[in-house]
Amino acid sequence: MASSPDKISPELPVVLILKPPEVFKVHEELFCQRFHFLRAWESTLPTDQFLTTYAQSIQALFCNSFTPIPAHVIRLLPSLRLIVTSSVGVNHIDLHECRRQGIKVANIAKVFTDDVADIAVGLLIDVLRKVSAGDQYVRSGSRIWSDFPLGYKLGGKRVGIVGLGSIGLEVAKRLEAFGCIVSYNSRMKKPSVPFLHYANVCELALNSDVLIICCSLTEQTYHMINREVLSALGKHGFIVNIARGSIVDEKELVRCLVQGEIGGAGLDVFADEPNVPDDLFELENVVLSPHRGVFTDETMWECYELVSGNLEAFFSNKPLLTMVHNDD
Amino acid sequence: MASSPDKISPELPVVLILKPPEVFKVHEELFCQRFHFLRAWESTLPTDQFLTTYAQSIQALFCNSFTPIPAHVIRLLPSLRLIVTSSVGVNHIDLHECRRQGIKVANIAKVFTDDVADIAVGLLIDVLRKVSAGDQYVRSGSRIWSDFPLGYKLGGKRVGIVGLGSIGLEVAKRLEAFGCIVSYNSRMKKPSVPFLHYANVCELALNSDVLIICCSLTEQTYHMINREVLSALGKHGFIVNIARGSIVDEKELVRCLVQGEIGGAGLDVFADEPNVPDDLFELENVVLSPHRGVFTDETMWECYELVSGNLEAFFSNKPLLTMVHNDD
Structure with missing residues (x-):
């Protein structure tokens, strides 16, 4: 199921992942049937170079709260229009820069x-x-x-x-x-x-x-x-x-x-x-306890559905399921 | 604190125990300040002989649900007037025989x-x-x-x-x-x-x-x-x-x-x-779990207070705190 970061499958919408969120690891097979993931963490290129290489194809990014998305990452991705985070909190994302660039943000609401x-x-x-x-x-x-x-x-x-x-x-x-x-x-x-x-x-x-x-x-x-x-x-x-x-x-x-x-x-x-x-x-x-907070079968499934549902909605120009309101 | 089964302290009311309930082990010191316990389980005598020996002094018996109190034990104790059990259930006690002999029964209600x-x-x-x-x-x-x-x-x-x-x-x-x-x-x-x-x-x-x-x-x-x-x-x-x-x-x-x-x-x-x-x-x-159901500090204390309170009430001719109604 693993797709190579070097070739972009033409049929599936492209989504960037810097580091894989837990829900991605749990439901990787299902995710990969619906999206083509650019896997920065598996690349031998330095992250910035990886991002520059694929910048034109990257409209969507999937992360969790353990991967900061600072302004300089966002600026390397001029086509970026959506960040989906598999977390409730969004303070790992530079929301100000998202606003400036017209990038929408979706979280997983209260699933956890x-x-x-x-x-x-x-x-x-x-x-x-x-x-x-x-x-x-x-x-x-x-x-x-x-x-x-x-x-x-x-x-x-x-x-x-x-x-x-x-x-x-x-x-x-x-x-x-x-x-x-x-x-x-x-x-x-x-x-x-x-x-x-x-x-x-x-x-x-x-x-x-x-x-x-x-x-x-x-x-x-x-x-x-x-x-x-x-x-x-x-x-x-x-x-x-x-x-x-x-x-x-x-x-x-x-x-x-x-x-x-x-x-x-x-x-x-x-x-x-x-x-x-x-x-x-x-x-x-x-x-x-080994940080078990949200790691149940049922919640990982719900989280998968919400992340993939938000990505799907974005790529079909439909309203996001759980958009974060990002006003000043 | 252990009192010998051979000598009965004249100052304290006498209470028989066949086998020690958990709450007795936990609060033995406090129990022994208020009552003189006849300890059948520590005696070298066979139980029946122990009971016969002390029968005249035994007005009260303290047990839990793990110690059956059958009719033949009750019949060996003609002075018995009260059985206090540190359990909710009382089906280890022959209630019919208690009724016949006019013996009251007290439990620990809903403490557990x-x-x-x-x-x-x-x-x-x-x-x-x-x-x-x-x-x-x-x-x-x-x-x-x-x-x-x-x-x-x-x-x-x-x-x-x-x-x-x-x-x-x-x-x-x-x-x-x-x-x-x-x-x-x-x-x-x-x-x-x-x-x-x-x-x-x-x-x-x-x-x-x-x-x-x-x-x-x-x-x-x-x-x-x-x-x-x-x-x-x-x-x-x-x-x-x-x-x-x-x-x-x-x-x-x-x-x-x-x-x-x-x-x-x-x-x-x-x-x-x-x-x-x-x-x-x-x-x-x-x-x-090692049968932990009721073993909290707070509940053992409440149980001690209820058992000793029932015994105290009985020896002072006051109403029992938690009498079991033993009608047909």
Whole structure:
């Protein structure tokens, strides 16, 4: 199924990929039946030279949030008219340059929201109730089950959600069904939600048994969960991170976990993936997840349909399915 | 803190224990500050002889559902007036004989419901989203995270609850927040619930992606989840059991899992605990839990307070906190 970057199949619309998004790897065969992909990552040419070589044929580009699309890349592609990203966020794309050049942007809307919220709750139950540790305990052949340590109850826990966007709201909805008491931190109080708002994340931590990190990584949120916040959360407090590793000061988090200054953690994301701090491997009060947030069969399928549907719509001059409004 | 069964402390009310319930082990020190326990399990005497020896001093007995209290034990204890069990169910106690002898029975009401429902949902998320397998994957040092297999989405899954008692209802409430579609099997349709009822468990399995076993173990439910039901559930179907191991034909379940005839399982209970079939240890699509259903810090504390509160009430001639109504 792999198509060579050197020959362009005349029958299929041409789409540039700089680095393959996960959904492309999962559904490559299907994608390649509908589009001819120019595979910059497989070329021996330097990227800029690759782009210059094929610039005239490239009207559409497919990326995800791990591949920045800066202005200088966009300027190398004068025929570019569409960028489709298999992510919700679009801040890896220079939207200003897209506007200048009349390039449309499509994302995958809220396809990922439920899966990420589910894994957040799964990691919380796992770390509180010691599910993964219990699984290892049984598999190790241990037979004195009464020696296995007690877990902690979900009901009544004060859960502080850091960043109450669409994922945070879905996490809140699920945790209310478990009898958790939800509050949140965000820059602005949201008038339409029934949860207590804390303008200060440290104050949220001080009043929470659990912090769940659901915000975007920005300059403002980089290392927002620092020593002070972790110390406010305290030694009986738990943290779940399903957002981005660098929102948490990972060195401080590891130190707090090793020294028992917080109770435990469920982590789907890390500062330098796939590198995970060695010290965490020794701990039974952490659950380590290989960035599984959105990786379900069903969601990868939905994502494939939305990406290919947007490309198809573009090449047939139909309205995009999930266009990002890119106004000032 | 251990008190000898040979000498009865005159100051504290005397309570018989045949085998120590978990909550007794967890809070033994506190229990022993309030009551003098006669420890049949520590005695070198045969149980009947132990009971006969101390019969006159025994007005109260503390047990859990793993210690049967049959008529012949009750008849050996003519002064017995109260049985407190740290379980919801009381069918391990000969209630007919209790009635005959005017013995009151107290249980721990619904203290355990939420914890068991939580672990059911936790096991379901874990097996669908491969949380424990992912934790092992990261801990093993694997760095090619994109090689880790996709999980499955919770939203939209048709979940069949086998036994819609208080635990089943709490499981349903939680799973609705995840967008699951709940139906159930029970002998009688429950008029007050909004879920689809199947009178036949096989038909429920046929129309479900997931079965969650929440019923009691009785003669009728023993091996109810047999080859036919598992086959109806099918190779993309998942099973979660938080009730009792023997409700499922475990040999058939293991065979179906090994041969890929069902999709996976999350098991908190087994037919012959703590023995777990060896074949399960090799599988990545099962989560094995050492019967953790109710073992949280908070619930063990609540259970201690309820058991000791019932004993205290009895010895002070006050009404029991959670008396079981034992009428014909």
